[in-house]
Amino acid sequence: KGLRQATLHKYAYTLRPFESYLAQTGITLSALTPASITDFINVRAEALHKSGMLGTTGALRVFLAYLHREGIIANDLTRSIPRGRVYRQTSIPRAISWPDVERLLASVDCRSDLGKRDYAILTLLASYGLRAREIAALCLDDLDWEHDQISVPMRKGGHSTRYPLSAIVGEAMIAYLRVRRTDIADRQVFLAARSPYSPMTHTGVSCMVSGRMRRIGIQVARAGSHTLRHACVQRLVEADLPFKIIGDYVGHRHPASTLVYGKVAVHKLREMVIAQGEDVL
Incomplete structure (x- = not known):
């Protein structure tokens, strides 16, 4: 087919x-x-x-x-086979608090090669709200060191995004790339820790995140890479950034995907209700 x-x-x-x-x-x-x-x-x-x-x-x-x-x-x-339905915005995003994100990052032993790789992945997830597939597809050519930028060319909506390379992400990436194997022909940034050192899959990225959360006692439903994506969006919402900007930042295809975070931000809910009331009047 x-x-x-x-x-x-x-x-x-x-x-x-x-x-x-x-x-x-x-x-x-x-x-x-x-x-x-x-x-x-x-x-x-x-x-x-x-x-x-x-x-x-x-x-x-x-x-x-x-x-x-x-x-x-x-x-x-x-x-x-019954035809079930899943309605949008019926649940609250499974984010963790930002202190838990910081605790997760601090728990990684960056003295080991594996720790350097995982820490770089975690900083990308938390800083830019990337998806596991985007992490797995990230290639060495997507890192623009001359202009301190990182490109995400294979987004879910079919578009690409360029981010400024923050200091914490840049340092984490450099630390990992210094120990990344150079005898592998694959251009993907993140490689498996064991032979044959093939590129990480999106499943491997998510399993790594859930495993590290579990080891330090972070309890959240369906823990994984998307948990940090939710945490990133929630932090931006709490910083009072407009939903449109947040949606563009994390690559949401539909505005409703971002608006669902208003459920856990009371001040944003109040703004939306007032705005809708003004439209009616």
């Missing part, structure tokens, strides 16, 4: 638990029934968030349609 590699990875990631479920229950593909599919969905619902369930059911629906089209199953079972 000409799907992007990221889409194929997502399908594989969400369907592996289904493969394990079939192996554990001894059910073959040709013997699938609506009851067995419902049982699998109920099992997954115990471990996944609403958005995760939406991805799982979507991938499962595509897979079942393929099985029916290829004649592997006799009946079209896609209708046995």
Whole structure:
């Protein structure tokens, strides 16, 4: 179908638990029934968030349609999968406090090569609110040392962003690049710590962050790289920056993605309500 590699990875990631479920229950593909599919969905619902369930059911629906089209199953079972909905702005962003961000940064032992790499990643996440995919895709050519800038060319919205290279981020990047392996042909900045030293994946970036949070006792739902992205946005909101500027800074595609942070900023909520009231009057 000409799907992007990221889409194929997502399908594989969400369907592996289904493969394990079939192996554990001894059910073959040709013997699938609506009851067995419902049982699998109920099992997954115990471990996944609403958005995760939406991805799982979507991938499962595509897979079942393929099985029916290829004649592997006799009946079209896609209708046995419920179509859930995830409404925007129904939850509060899972940010941590800025003191916790500072505590996380301070916990990294920068004397080791691994510590230097992780500290550089954490400063990028906290300072610019980058996504894990953007960290993983960052290349050496994206660092403009002459003009003290860093480019993020592969943003979710399809655009690119250039940031001024702050002192703390610049120093962290230099410390890591001094110990980064030079015998690797890949141009990605961040490499895995073990042979064959391939470029880090977005999953690896997020797992590193969640692991370091867990080790120092930071409790937050679904901890990962996005936790620091939320913390970055929340800090900008608390600094009274306009939502439009904040959205542009972190690369939000839709204004609503930024406005959700108003839920935890009472003074911003008050400003929005007053502004809307003035528009009505």
